[in-house]
Amino acid sequence: MKLILKIFFILFCVFTQAQKKHYFLIDSETKVKKKVKDSASAVKFLDSLAQNNYFFTQLKEVKVIGDSTEIVFDKGKNFNETYVNLSDSITQKTKIQKEFFTKNLDSTKKKINKTYIDDGFAFSRIKSKYKGQKNGYPVVELDINKNDKRTIDGFVVKGYERVPKRFMKNLEKEFKGKTYDDKNLIAINKNFQSHQFVTLERPPQTLFTKDSTSIYLFMEKKKTNTFDGVIGFGNDKTDKFTLNGTLNVNFRNIFNGFETINLYWQRNPDKGQTFDLQTDIPYLFKSNVGLNMKVNIFRQDSTFANVKALPAFYYHINNRNKIGLRGTFESSSIIDTLYVQGKDYNKKGIGIWFEMIEPTDIDLFLYKTKINGGYDYLTTTYTKDNIKAPQNQFYFFGEHNYHINGNHFLNIKAEGAMMDSKIDFSANELYRFGGWNSMRGFNENSLAADFYYYGGLEYRYLIGNQAFFDVFGQYGQLNNKSLNVKPKLYSVGLGFNFFIPIGLMSFQLSNGNEFGNPFKFNDIKIHWGILSRF
Structure with a gap:
């Protein structure tokens, strides 16, 4: 442009007259004074005005005062309403008509530029060129300088670097080679939002070199070990006031393999006790195959005892979904010979299961969504009767925290299970449920x-966070079936959950009963618990 050449010539002449100069740009309208590094910087600034809708920028005066040079300019009117003439390459790319009128040139340029950025041209730049006037408005030609297309070439881990190698390989498999754009950057960041074991100290950063684009992940190890203790108060079957409780301890990621070791103990008011030991190794031999081993022991006072082992292998579909195969080995022994409803038995079989967990960004909730379901085919042998029978078992659990609006949420939960066989079941092999984590208002494991x-x-x-x-x-x-009963049940209650220095404390009142039975206040269950992360 002639204007730019004139400015450059003047500044060049001034520059040659002194070894060290100070340069100032002064807006004749606002009187704002801006210091620039050198003459080239002054030219670049004035050129940027012409590229940003000030098409009639004029150089008014150049004053040399000692070692300072003051350049007075008038940027003129900002023409954001213009006629636009697109280059052939932009028209072909965006499918926008070649000539049109816009009331917001800035918005038009951003929209066009975003089209190229979304295709991986991270350093694309829209160039404006003044072509004259039409009906009192400027005519502006827009062209594109795309530069090189960028794709994601790899990840660099900083901070907590001892994450499982398979975890990083899965991340690279999902994103390496994809277009470098906002959509993929958001997806990468979302992979770490509310992740069970790691978090990002800051959003992903990008290092551009001439030949590669690397995403830097500044990871931090989470405190994921938990202690969950619950104390319950209620009446047993004889209406006697009893104390019961649950302890649930999880050791997670101790060895930096995203592994979990779980210890669970529970005592219910009817003198039943449950003990679980579970180990989960998600990336076995640095693969996407995981191993889960669970041992469950249940003893009902001096009546009977059940022991169950559930070895399982599973495959990571992605970070939140997995599907697996498991074996079942279970045995039950009758301790009290007067307990005629029960039988000694052994079970073995194989099953398939699926689990999906969507994390939550709300610390008060365990997760946003959890779905767990499975099917098992078992063979049951009743040892004393020498009877063998095939058995099918189905299980489903689903929970979701739905955000209504503001601080209002709705927790939706459902669970169901069924066992099917051609012969009658013994009382000691039935499902047991009820209590704090299932049908509240009933004693722990009191429903069979x-x-x-x-x-x-x-x-x-929610009250804040x-x-x-x-x-x-x-x-x-x-x-x-053994008792020939099909009761319909309900439970109601309220609670309060809040953070204290040692963790999340829960207090809850609940009452459960069968439809048709009178409501009894002395059947109210009180639970007090705390969940602590360390």
């Missing part, structure tokens, strides 16, 4: 069935 289901809605009101109130209602039904 060969088929059951329940569903519940819980309204939660430190506490929430909840009110809930549940409906369910069970089937017990």
Whole structure:
């Protein structure tokens, strides 16, 4: 442009007259004074005005005062309403008509430029050229300088670097070679949002070199070990006031392999005790195959005892979904010979299961969504009767925290299980449920069935990010063929959950009963618990 050449010539002449100069740009309209590094910087600034809708920028005066040079300019009117003439390459790319009128040239340029950025041209730049006037408005020609297309070439881990190699390989498999754009950057960041074991200290950063584009991940190891303790108060079958409780300890990622070791113990008011030991290794031999080993022991006072082993292998579909095969080896022994409803038995079989967990960014909730389901085909041998029978078992669990608006949430939960066989089940092999984590308002594991289901809605009101109130209602039904009963059940209650220095404390009142039975206040269950991360 002639204007730029004139400015450059003047500044060059001034520059040659002194070894060290100070340069100032002065806006004749606003009187704003801007210091620049040298003459080239002054030219670049004035050129940028012409590229940003100030098409009639004029050089008014150049004043040399000692070692300072003052350049007075008038940028003129900002023409954001213009006629636009697109280059052939932009027209072909965007499918926009070649000539049109716009009331917002800046928005038009950003929209066109984003089209190229989304295709991986991270350093694309829209060039404006003044072509004259039409009906009192400027005519501007837009062209594109695309530069080189960028794709994601790899990841560099900083900070907590001892993450499983397979985890990083899965990340590279998903994103390496993809277009470098906002969509993929958001997807990468989302992979770490509320991740169970790691978090990002800052959003992913990018290093551009001439031949590569590397994403830097500044990782931090989370405190994921948990202690979950619950104390319950209620009445047993004889209406005697009893104390019961649950302890659940999880050791996670101790060896930096995203592994989990779980210890679980529970005592219910009817003198039943449960003990679980579970180990989960997600990336076995640096592969996407995981190993889960679980041993469950249940003893009902001096009546009977069940021991179950569940070895399983599973495959990571992605970071949140997995599908697996498991074996079942279970045995039960009758301790009290007067317990005629039970039988000694052994079970073995194989099954398939699926699990999906979507993390939550709300610390008060365990997760946003969890779905777990499975099917097992078993062979049951009743040892004393020398009877063998095939058996099918189905299980489903689903939970979701739905955000209504503001601080209002709705927790939706459902669970069901069924066992099917051609012969009658013994009482000691039935499903046991009820209590804090299932059908609330009933004693822990006090409900026995060969088929059951329940569903519940819980309204939660959050108080900042430190506490929430909840009110809930549940409906369910069970089937017990041995007793020939099919009661319909309900439970209602309310609670309060809040953070204290040692963790999340929960307090809950609940009452459950069978439809048709009178409501009894002395059947109210009180639970107090704490979940601590360390």
